[in-house]
Amino acid sequence: MTELPPGAPAPWAAPSAGTVTVYRGATLFDGTGDRARPGTTIVTDGARIHTVADDGDPLPPLPADAPRVELDGRYVVPGLIDTHQHLATPPDRPAAEAVLRRLVHSGVTAVRDMADDLRQIGDLARATLVGETPGPDIRYAALMAGPSFFDDPRTHEVCRGAVPGAVPWMQAVTPETDLRIAVALARGTYAAAIKVYADLDAETVAAVTAEAHRQGIAVWAHAAVFPAAPGEVVAAGVDSVSHVTLLAFEDPTGPLSSYKAKPPVDHVRFSTGDDPRLAALFAEMRRRGTVLDATASMWTSDELRGDTAESAERARLAAELAAAVTAQAYRAGVAICTGTDFETEPDDPFPALHGELAFLADRCGMPAAEVLRSATLVGARAAGTEADMGSVEAGKLANFAVLDEDPLQDIAHLRSISLTVKRGRRFTRADFEKDAQ
Helix, strand or coil: CCCCCCCCCEEECCCCCCCCEEEEEEECCCCCCCHHHHHEEEEEEECCEEEEEECCCCCCCCCCCCCEEEEECCCEECCCCEEEECCCCCHHHHHHHHHHHHHCHHHHHHHHECCCCCCHHHHHHHHHCCCCCCCCEEEEEEEEEEEEHCCCCHHHHHHCCCCCCCCCCCEEEECCCCCHHHHHHHCCCCCCCCEEECCHHHHHHHHHHHHHHHHHCCCEEEECCCCCHHHHHHCCCCCCCEHHHHHHHHHHCCCCHHHCCCCCCCCHHHHHCHHHHHHHHHHHHHHCEEEEEECCHHHHHHHCCCHHHHHHHHHHHHHHHHHHHHHHHHHHHCCCCCCCCCCCCCCCCCCCCCHHHHHHHHCCCCCCHHHHHHHHHHHHHHCCCCCCCCCCCCCEEEEEEEEEECCCCCCHHHHHHHEECCCCCCEEEHHHHHHHH
C-alpha cells in the first residue's frame, strides 16, 4: 500500500466537487438501451456525471478553465462490473493490488467480492474508494454455511488466527443460531450481502434470507446449496444465484445431501438448451427478478482444465453445460450478470471478465448489446448499486470506459480501451501498458 504523508491527497482519489471535465464527441452506449448515440457530450463534476447531452445542445454554465477531452467519435460504455471475484483467498496484498490495477485500466469500475478474508478486503475496499490504491469499487459478502463446510481448506486460509465458522465473515449456521445476531455480525464487517454457500436446507436458507432482508442487506447464494436445490434457493427470495452449472441440480441424478457429495450431472439431459425443469425455474427467476451470476466461462480457465486428460474432459463438458444452460436462461428472459470466479495470469494484459463477456456472446448467443447490459446495468443491480452505477446518466457516478472500436460490432473490441473514468478520475490504458513493460 502506498505510504502518504499526513494530509496528502491520495494519488488516485476522485476529484473534488466543482472539478468539471467535458468529454465531447462520444459515441455513447449508455447502458439503458441497445443503440449507441453518436455526437454526445458528457460533463462530469467531481465523482459524478452532471450532464449528458447532444454535442450541439447548450450546456449549463461551466468554469472557464474546465478541461475539454475530445473523443472524436470514440465509443463510450458504462464502467464494467465483475460480479464474482475472490481477492483474498488466501490473502496476498501485492497480488490483489495488481489484479485491481489491471481491472480498472481494463474498464472495470466495480466488483463483487464473493467471500474472502474480509479483514483484508475491507481495507482494500477503503483503499480503492479513497484513491490510495488504483482499482474498482469493491462490494463484498460475508459467508454463511452449514458447520460441515468449514473443514474446507479455503476457509482456514481466510480465517488465519481465528476459527473458521466462528468469525463474523465466515459463520457456521445451525438450528440454534440466533440469526438476528449472526446477520448483525456480518453487517458489522461492512459487507453488502450475506453469501449463502453450502450445507444448508431450504428452511434455513429461507430464514437467513428473511432476516438479512429485514436488516436491509442482500443475499447472494450459490445456485444449489445442498441439500437446498436451486428451486428452493430461488423460492427463499435470494437476490442472486451464482454458477450456472449448479442449476443442473434442479433435476439431479441422486439425492442432494451435501456440497462435497454432489451426484453426477447428466450432461446430455441439458445439452439441447430446452430442459423443462429449468424452463419452470427460469420462469420463476424472471418473475421474482432473481439475477443469475452465471460465471459461464470459468471452466475454460487453466486451473479448472488441469493437466490431465480426465480433468480437461471434465472441464470441456462443464463448459458446454454452462453454455447451454446460460443460453436457455437468456432466452427465458432471466437477468444475467457477468462474474468470473477466476483471474487470468498476471502477465495477461486483460482480466478474466473480458473472456466472460466473449463467452456469453460467442457460446451463449447473447447479442453484444445484451452482453454489455449484463456487464453494466444488470451487474449494478446484482451488486445493489443500480442507483449509482451501471449506466451513463446524469446524477450517477462518473464511471465509464472509452474504446477506439465499436463493442456493439464485436465484444472483443473492449480490448481497444484507451481510457477508464472511475468516480471522475481518469486511468489511461497507455500508462498501464507503459508500466507493464
